[in-house]
Amino acid sequence: MRRKESVRLHRHKHISNRHLAERYYYAGEHETVTNIRLTQYNATNLHTRNLRTDETSFRKLADANSINWFQVSGLTDSEAITRMVNEFGMHNLDAKDILTPQHVVKIEEYDKHTLIILNSSYYNANMELNSEHISLLITGNVVISFTESNNPVFEDAYKALESNMLNIRKKGSGLLLAFLLNTIIANLVEAASKVEEMLEDIEETLLDIKNDQGNMGQLIQQHRKEYMIIRKNSQPLKEQFAKLLRTENGLISPDILPIYNDLSDQLLFVIQTTESCREIISSLVDLYISNNDLRMNAIMKRLTIVSTLFIPLTFLAGIWGMNFKIMPELDWRYGYGIAWSLMLLTAIVTWLYMRKKDWF
CATH class of the missing domain: 1.20.58 (Methane Monooxygenase Hydroxylase; Chain G, domain 1)
Structure with missing residues (x-):
């Protein structure tokens, strides 16, 4: 039955979720079956278990005396995701944003909820740039992360919980959110730095006209596309990130504010690196044309x-x-x-x- 649902949703990939509707579908390309893992922790205990997508109530599973982290991997089961979002007090339109990878990066604040829509960029083992749509929903002591695939994007955050890094188990959901954001932003930093390094290698090759420069044009174009993806994912996030620093819902306590300031600095580094990449690409194009001449x-x-x-x-x-x-x-x-x-x-x-x- 799960497979039939996945195939049926595949036929709706042409739907962009741009129109108002009673139900929204996942509009991305990943076919990962939806899995949900619940991690609950406090100062003394840490427990993780897998949940079914047809649970009677996700909200009732949340423990009032613990921080509850719902990890949702795979967005193909749009009905379960919409139901989860509704149970925690959010609107169907928020579920639409989560199910739409083409959605703009944003941080939306409500009285008791915070919704973060963003994209992560990282290089895989084959040095191919991947971009994944990620959503984070925070309400009280509940944090819900939505990812398109089952890639271990937040594995470092889970390891931090196991080792109780920075006394994370004694803190509120704001510190867990900081670790999740740090993973995403660290990927952006590494991706931007990698693009800059590769562009500098191309520059060294082009400066020596005796080198073989047969495929340099294709490499420049490829890295230009990668730079554009990273810039598209990082620049709006930097502009929206200030909303978190001004939050008034108690999500960020004064003791963890320096961590969020550091995340803001890392985002600024990504922006500066992408600007450097833009200048390098411009000079590489001129240099490549000049070498051809x-x-x-x-x-x-x-x-x-x-x-x-x-x-x-x-x-x-x-x-x-x-x-x-x-x-x-x-x-x-x-x-x-x-x-x-x-x-x-x-x-x-x-x-x-x-x-x-x-x-x-």
């Missing part, structure tokens, strides 16, 4: 030299190839050798003259 000029120069060498030879061959009846050279015994000697001498003199003028 230089190589073309060098080729034309060599062809011109060859043509210049053959111009006097062609002239001599043209004279001796005329059909006049009286041409004394044709009756010379050594005329053939003299002709060859004269042409070789002419070519050598021409070559030495151009060499002396430093034309090549």
